[in-house]
Structures are given as C-alpha cells and as structure tokens.
Amino acid sequence: MNVFPLRRMMTVAALTLLAGCATFPSSRGLDETHALIEARGGSSPPIEGPLDCSKSDAAIAPLVAEPLTADSAIQIMLMCNTQLAAEYARLGISRAETFQAARVANPTLSAALLDSSARGAAPQIELGLVQNFTNLLLRGPRSRLAEGEFLRAQQQLAGKVLQLAAEAKADYYALVGAQQIATVRHAIGDALQTSAELAQRFRAAGNLSARALAEYEASAGQALVDARNADNAAATARAALTLQLGLPLKFAWSVPDRLSVPVAEEDTEDALLQRADLNRLDLAAARGLVTLLADSERSAREFRWLGDFSVGVSYEREPDRSRLLGPSLSIQLPIFDRGQGPVARAQSLKTWSDAEQRRLTQAVAGAVQLAWQRTLNARDRAQDYRLQIIPQRQAVVARTQEEQNFMLVSVFELLAAKRAEFDAYQGYLEALRDYWVARAELERAVGARLPSDAQTASETIGTAQLLTPAPAPGEHTMSHGGMSHGGMQHDGAHMPGKKIPPSPSAKKPPDKSSGAHDAQTDDHEHHGDTP
DSSP states (O other), X not given: OOOHHHHHHHHHHHHHHHHTOOOOOTTTTHHHHHHHHHHTTOOOOOTTOXXXXXGOHHHHHHHHSSOOOHHHHHHHHHHHOHHHHHHHHHHHHHHHHHHHHTSOOOOEEEEEXXXXXXXXXXXXXXXXXXXXXXXXXXXXXXXXXXXXXXXXHHHHHHHHHHHHHHHHHHHHHHHHHHHHHHHHHHHHHHHHHHHHHHHHHHHHTTOSOHHHHHHHHHHHHHHHHHHHHHHHHHHHXXXXXXXXXXXXXXXXXXXXXXXXXXXXXXXXXXXXXXXXXXXXXXXXXXXXXXXXXXXXXXXHHHTTXXXXXXXXXXXXXXXXXXXXXXXXXXXXXXXXXXXXXXXXXXXXXXXHXXXXXXXXXXXXXXXXXXXXXXXXXXXXXXXXXXXXXXXXXXXXXXXXXXXXXXXXXXXXXXXXXXXXXXXXXXXXXXHHHHHHHHHHHHHHHHTSOOGGGGSOOOOEEEHHHHHSOOOOTTOXXXXXXXXXXXXXXXTTEESSSOOOOOOTTSOOOOOTTTOHHHHHHHHHHHHTTOO
C-alpha cells in the first residue's frame, strides 16, 4: 500500500486544523470602545463594565457622602447602571460571534464495520475523513461581516454610554429643578395661608365679607394642593434619577439646591450639526452597516452557485483483506436551488440599510435642531425673568411695602404682591431647569460633550437666595409696625415663617365682595395724601 497520499492528506488536514485554532480574546474591543467614548469627551465605565453596586459599598459610599453633582451622578451611573451592564454583555456576544465566524468547520470522520456473510471472510472496514470546503471558501466574507458587526457593536456600546450619561445629566437637573420648585410652592402656600389667617381675623372683627374670606381660604387650599403636587413631581424625579443611576435603595443621597446660570455664549446650530455628523456613533454604525451589507450582497452574487462542497479521503478494507485508499469529493449540484433567495435577501437588506441610514441622518439633524431651539428658548425665558420680570416684581413689592408702611394699602395687597414675586421666582427656576435639561438633551443629540461646556459658570441660583434677598447696597429700607423690605415682615406676618397676625382694626383688607378698588378708595379717603 502506498502511504504517501495518506500522509500528504493528513498533513493538509493538520494544517487546516491548526489554522482554525486560536485563543478566545475575552477582553477584545473594550479598549477600542472606551477610546471612542473618551474621544467624545465622555467618561468610561470600569474596564469590565458596570458593577453590582449592592455589593460595592466601598466604591459608592464616597460618591454619595456629599450632595451629588452632574459629574458624580454620571460616575455612579457608569458604575451601577444595569442597562449599561446588559449592553456590555451584548458586546461579549458580538465578540464571541466574531471569533466563531473566523473558525473553520471541523472535519467529519466516518467509520463503518460491515460483517461479511461469507464463511471465514474478514469484516469489511470503511473509514472516511471529510472537510467541508464551502465553509472554508466562505470564511473570508463571513469574517469580514462579523468583524464589521463587532465594530458596530463597539460603536453602539460607546454611543449607549454617552446616551445614558446625557440622560442621567438630564434627570439630575430635572430633580434639582423639581426640588427648587417645590420649595417655592411651599413658600407661596405659606404666604396664602398667612392671608387666610389674617382674613379670618378680619372677618371675626366684622371687616370682611364671608365671600371674601372664602376666596382667601380657597386660594390657600389651592396653594397647599399645588405644593403637594410639586412634592410629588420632586419624588417622581428622584425615582427616575435613582433608576437611571442604578443605586440600591440602601444608599442615602441628596442633590444641591442650586442651578448654574446659563453659559456666556451658546454654540451655533451649524457647528452642532457638523459635530453631530462626526460624533454620533449610532450614525457611524448605520453607515458601517451599509458598507457591510453591500459587501455581503456582492458575496451572495459571487457564491450563488456554490452549494455544499466537501473534499476528503476514504479508506476501505475488503473482506479478502485487500485495502483501498483514495480521495473523495462531494459537490451539491445547483439544480433546484440556484441561490436566488439569498441574493434577493442580500439586495433587500442593502436597500433597507441605505434607507435606514438616511432616516437616521434626518432624525439626528432634527433632534439637534429641536434641542438647540429648546435650549435657546429656555435661555431667553431665564433672561427675561432675571433681567425684567423679577426686578419688576421686586420693585412692586418694595413700593407696596412702602405704601403699606404708611397704611395706604392693606397687608393683603402686600401679600398678593409677594405671591406674584414668588411666582416669578418659580418661573425663573423652571426656565433654568428647562435650560439645563435641554442642554443635556442637546448633548445626547450631538453625541459628544458640547464645546460651550468649557465655559465655567460663575454664578449659581438657589431658592434660599431668591426667597430671602438681601437689600441692595445703599437701598433705603423702611419699616413700620415690624415690617421691613429685607425680611418682608409686618407685625410678625411674613412669607414664610412664624405668623403673628396684626390687629384686625389696624387696616381693613380689600373685600372681594365689593372689590379691592373700593377698599383702596376708602383707604385714601381715610388717610388722605399722607406720604
């Protein structure tokens, strides 16, 4: 028997086997993913992805020891967010699929032992070793497609990290704003409760109608409901941020009561659109998919006639103990199936990917434009409140304070002016909240940190700063009956704080049953033109 053909075929089989053997790269793609994140100004999660924060007290405790900032909230999210952990697992799935796509199919070994019916004849032995060459020939296109999908998986994971970071930032600002608004609503509720208590005393003295008293009490009740709604909105915002961060309930944490004023100069729309086109990783992944499916469509056309193609070696020992050895070949003939289905599918996938890429391009541009417009709108509203409405409301309160000090108007009118001032504060805080939430949404739409983030905010706004403003330097502060412009007190009645109502005979409030104008007219008739 000539053994050289067998040796040569075994050598080829061994080389093929070695070519298909490789060590599985368990961390491949992580460094590339983190590089994509950092190139866009983002922070990377731990190298292996988020942790189980219910078992990581030592890592989380320092971050929640102080009130959270937007950056520390993002850092916690990167460590604890369960959705992000699932995305890292998806990258592992794609890594495994890429590794498997580069493997060559294992050869098939067959054996048969056939007993002969002839007396004294030896059993017939058949051995075969077959390698599927169709799998080997398609290894190149298959590996290119898998590598492209693995790159897309890295882009999608990096994009998800940036998206979740922007969402965490938006939820953070929403919570800070909700808590500020709740504080203002409680201050308004205290003011209206003071009005209601004063109205009750005036009613008891016979200086107020039952209808007017009901109006004041209804306003106080509505303010209480509004404050409770604000508390509920703050609780909802806190729950949303807790879920976004992935923090277990055992951790106690807080956020500050301050928001920064808008940045000095906003980015232009054209610059943001260009930045989004360069940095949106889901858009880059969609473009990559178009290229991949175009290559897949070409491969489907090239190999449409290729069926199952196997090459091997066969060995037989006949009952007379003679031996047969030689190559074997198996080819699937394209008679009934000529590959039309795979080719049509590849063409449709290519068309779909191209349309999806165009749709996503339009969606990205639309999202950037909308977020940019919302940012500018909120910025303008904040500026209107800061430069016009609030100073005007403060001036109204100051002048009403002066008039009330000289008994020209009732304390009820002063309380109403102060309520309008608090409403302006609430509007300002809502505009600031909307501004920073819109900027976070704009960052998400752009897919990278905004260039204007480099501008350092020099001023922050808190509710305590708004509700207890200090008198301007050199301002003439008048007081009468215990009321001053700085503290907004009158005989102990102020917003908010301890309530010591004045004597009902001191000043008659506007009776809503006869109209505030009549009450003010009577006031001037009583006091004349006393300054």
